[in-house]
Amino acid sequence: MKRAVVVLLILLISAANIFAETGSIRGTVLNSVTNLPLTAVNVLIGNSSIGTSTDERGEFTILKINPGEVTLVASYVGFKKTKIAITVEQNKTTAVKILLEPYVISVGETIVTGSKYEKQIKDIAMPLEVIKSNEIKAKPPVTISDALQNLSGVSLIRDGIWGTTVSIRGLSKQNIVTLIDGNRIETGTNIAAGLSMIDAMDVERIEVIKGASSSLYGSGALGGVVNIISKDGKFNDELYFGGSIISGYSSVNNGGRGRLSINAGSANWFAKISGTKRSADNTQTPEGTLENSQFRDNNISAAVGAIPFSNHELKLTYQRFYAEDVGIPGGAPFPKTAKASYPEEKREMFNIAYRIKNLLPSMTNLSLKYFNQKIERRVKIIPNPKVELRPNADHNTNGVQLQTDWLIGESNYLVAGIDAWQRELDSRRTREIKPANQIIGERPVPISDYRSIGFFVQDDLKLIKNVFKITIGGRVDQIKVTNKDAFNPEYIISNGVRNDLPPNRTELWKAGEADDISASANIGLLFSAAENIDLTFNAAQSFRSPNLEERYQYIELGAATYLGDPNLEPEKGTFFDIGVRVREDNFTIRGNVFLNFLNDLVIDQFKSENLFVKENVGKARLYGFDLNSEVNFYKNSVIYASLAYVRGEDTEKKIDLPEMPPLNGLIAIRTPITQYFNADLSANFSAKQNKIAEGEQATAGYVNFNFYLNTTSLNFAGVGNRLMIGVENIFDKAYRNHLSTNRGIIKVEPGRNFIFQWQMDF
Template sequence: MKKILVILFIGLNLYSYGQNKITGTITDINNEPLTGVEVYVEKFKKGTATDENGYFELSNIPNSTLKVTAHYMGYKTQVKTVNFTKPEIELNFVLKEFSYQIDEIVISTPFNKLQSENAIKVVSIKLNEIENSGSTTLTEAISSIPGVDMIAKGTGVAKPVIRGLSATNVLMLNNGVKMENFQFSENHPFIVDEFGVDHIEVIKGPASLLYGSDAVGGVINIIKEKPALDGKITGDFNTKYHTNTDGFSLNAGVKGNSNQVNWGIRTGYKNHADYEDGNGDYIPNTRFQEKSLKANIGLRKSFGVFNMYYDFNRPQLGMSVGNVKNFEKGRGIDFWYQDLTSHLISSRNTLFLSDYKVDVNLAYQLNNRKLQTDENTPAFEMVDMDLNTFSYEVKTHFPSTEKTEYVFGLQGSSQTNRNHEAPNHVIPDADVNDISVFGLLQHTFLEKLKTQVGLRYDYRSISSEEETNKEAIDNDYGNISGSLGATYPINDNFLLRANLASAYRTPNIAELTQNGYHGTRFEVGNPDLDTQRSYEADLSFHYHTKQLMIDVSGFYNRINDYIYIAPTSESLDNGDTVYQYSQTDSKLYGGEFIVNYTPIEWLNINTTYSYLIGKEDSGNYLPYIPQNKVRFDVKLQKEKIGKLYNSYFKIGGLLAEDQNNPSIYETETDGYFLLNAGIGTQLKIGDEMINVSIQANNLLNETYIDHLSTLKDLNYNNIGRNIVATIKIPFTIK
């Protein structure tokens, strides 16, 4: 494979490609020029902004079919396809005013279509929504999306749940790279933060066709911030303070872009003490801290785009367990904590061969996991293991027509888990190798009916070393995934979307091999586990006008051989219960309902409702099914008040219903109501806009326990009132 790529790269340099230019103007429907519109070519990682006359220019563009996006706040995003028949193309846009963005380019699917043209529904949350959420972690911010929730052990250890599925049923991507860091437990969070993020895309439902195993429940793709505009060097400094945890976060970054080279660097730090509940009681050892560093460099040539990224994260996460009680509230990380280190080096490249585009993506991840326990309890020794993953992907976008686009790809990875001197091997030394091929076709019938169909085959081998209490395994799995979907706009305001998908998940090393303590719980694997198979049907209706948007989504997910862990009737000599992995046929069904209404320019009302049922075929309910929830926000906003810009005040809440359908291993959970509020504005200093905001979550200081809190068994409540102050200072060097 490596030789083929080298030969291909050298061959490309033998060709001569034209240096093309795109120029144009962007106006509103009254033919008035729009200043500051972002014009961006996603595949070429190149962008600019319109001047005071609405004029823009993009030079040194390759000979290829490319999509050009025009994005402007308060207007509907437009995408146009450019196919160069001459060196200079004129491309003009007329943008229609809208109260909110209803259509965005989707990065997580191969065709980079607008959401309205995508058969697979993808929901996005932008950086400013994350920053203004008052959340302590990225996962907490994502959980505001209808159908998305989180399993949490306090404020620092949180894991996403998509329509009732979590752990290795949900896949998280860091800029397109599948994250690998011991995802087999609800207490192992993804090692990632919100620093340097542009937006996050969430696929709700099976996505194994695109990403392979672990995408049964859905995908969360963290999209990095875009390069600086041509000829610019810009940066920003951000700080937050949380009253409840006496916590703070800092991050700063700078990025630049010349004619052919773009680069960036960003660093961040978080530090939180133990949180307090609504009664004013602190929850022991929920403290955490995290350091991060991100850097990137990119090169744009007429024959291709080449980008290198480096991500470093070092979280230290306190673990609140039953025997950790005898210390005061604080922030020192001393014992019973996870010490995690993640290095991710990735290379994401696109080669332009006339009408063909070839994506060549490589990545290497090194994850070290240490669990430092209480030195006075020798039964729970420290864990220390490395997970190394090399992954590769080659996707070919074939010449497209106005109606048809198709892509074929090859993906694979090689993974090793190795234990160090620590005596507690949660999982043994093991190797996992994957290889897959897939194809995806999109075709438009009858001018409006956009269809997508795809097929994928995966092969996985898992082998492990024999240990004193663990037998060696050597298992092979072969799986086929498929998807068929369509979107149909009945008119300019009404869109229908439907999708049928089959996905799978192979058992992971922990589920096959565990036989010992994992944290404070004794867990036993099952080497005879079969592949978990999912069949899901999705149907959604989308209606929008300039002032009103209504979105209704429903789904039914049939899962054969659903893998779960549960307590058994067995116990150890010390009385601890033995937990073991098992399988059962199950189903999940439900949906989401969204209404967004802007009756007048300065008022926005948003309401969402998420409903979910998860049951085994036996009639028992599945574990970790979130409470049905209603969220609402009323937002007052004004573009300019004196010297203040884009000012807003919002008040809203979260109403969680009673969870009266727990699994046989859980207890029922009472509902609760949280009142939230926020205020923010921008101050113009010179040419820069300083963002200032204050968010108050759980304003009434409600005492409650969420059904997905893993601290529920210890009778520890969720976090009480938390007021978050945020300042973001952008700056321009050049």
């Protein structure tokens, strides 16, 4: 009897479920500004996992919903989360239209790869800044460094208008790893131009890690990483073809630029090719013409991708950047009377990558990559009418990387891999003495190579879901450096006759090799103190093995002589960073304080009026802070600001380190003017810098104003058009960039600059 009752109850419950009356919701999700449909928007019921995502028309349908009041939650990257209360009725479909409002401030949803795999910035504990393609185009820069200079903690170093690089929290040049699509740019030089051989208009985004990152990227990342991601093609369900044309002009140097990009693809392939050409005359400053600051360059880049099998992806990329007649008006190595230039500069890179997704249940990614990058640098120096110097160098770098990504359970993401790269350097110099009709061949750096092999592992753990995350990483590197014998002079040509065994020939460097084995580690903590407040902590041990130029250089350029030291010790660093992040729909603030202890820091030690020798500074300390904030104070109007400070000290000699940027920052307002125009007015400021090293000059503080006006996309006959006009240094103010001043003879920055740019998308 009891068994019959149980069976009857089961049948009744089943029947109730079968004949239960439910309803459904069907709707569309649109951008509230453009009124266009949004694809792949997540639409869920309340806090449950019941829901779906929108299709290419922005439409969605959710079936079998119990009748009654429900709350729909729509979320999409770059848009404010929206909740809508809806009444679901039995056997009826409720129609709804959801308007998502785009964020006008950054809330940390940008996807980046600085941690070796794709994550949103807000999920990364390390201090990281990013600038995207649309931001670069809105304020067209001359070089990558110009585009980065407004990021907090990042400062511009200038040896010319074309020749620039950056300082990150007081460290620069060889203490920063520069990557283009994950591939190292290796070209040691005393002249700032490491970031000049990249087309800023071909960049999708730039990620800047502010702090030690050797456990991820190996030797050199004591100060941080600049990771430049090039524009790429894309796979698409339907066949597509498109492109863009960009043309621009700058009044300050009569500079013109043009760019053409074409792309096509479908579900299983894509192809993209682009080319840029630029030219500029001497730059005008408030104090007159900056002589020898002209440049001409061009860039070609191409990418093709294919999906040969399900979950398999193949990609090949090629870039060739070429510059000629580039003036170098600054540069500490050159005498004030010298005329220096790059007659030719060339960077050529080839990259092939193969990726397999979900090869194993727990292996989400397996990727293998090879790259080759060649950099040719040709320099011409005329210290006086009787002498001409021509330093030349060829840098050839080959690299390979194997990486695996593992998802272990729901809360453990592990990345492990191995990378290896080798840089080969062939450096030479000719010295022409015109009165004697004589050419002397020299080797400022011996033929040498630098090889690095490293194994890395990075583990992301979610200890408490959505509350506490920990990142632990480690790396071991083996570095080998070899060099051949180097003699000076290598040869002498007198009256057209060459002598390969000239008198007074001396051996500068004997053939030899050196090995370094270094270990590095990092830990990062991300704690969600409240729904919109995160606290971060980072600590890292880092290292840098001295490069070839630092070990072997013998550079004599008239104004100064620079000597290397084969016995330099690897630099070692211990880095700490504490941060807070507050994210509201209309307000964000990010602040960090940092402390960086460095041992055996390699610097050009001032010995006499014209002699600098590479030396390890016993102990150094850098500390400071950087701060960012955005406030959406009215509709789509935003005030944004940043502030940064760093102090560098040689703690053994009790003196200041060289090339430390002063307190600096900006405050700006960005606002729409009608539905077609967006305006941006900024004030960049810098305090005076009197914490200087021996041989440096103190610089005064300044405020500089800039204005930019960009249109939204204006469609004519199916073709999108965007215009940009701007004025930089509005009041034509004469001011000095501390780092530029102390790198050479540039005493004043560019004057008032009217800029114009037109972009057509088809």
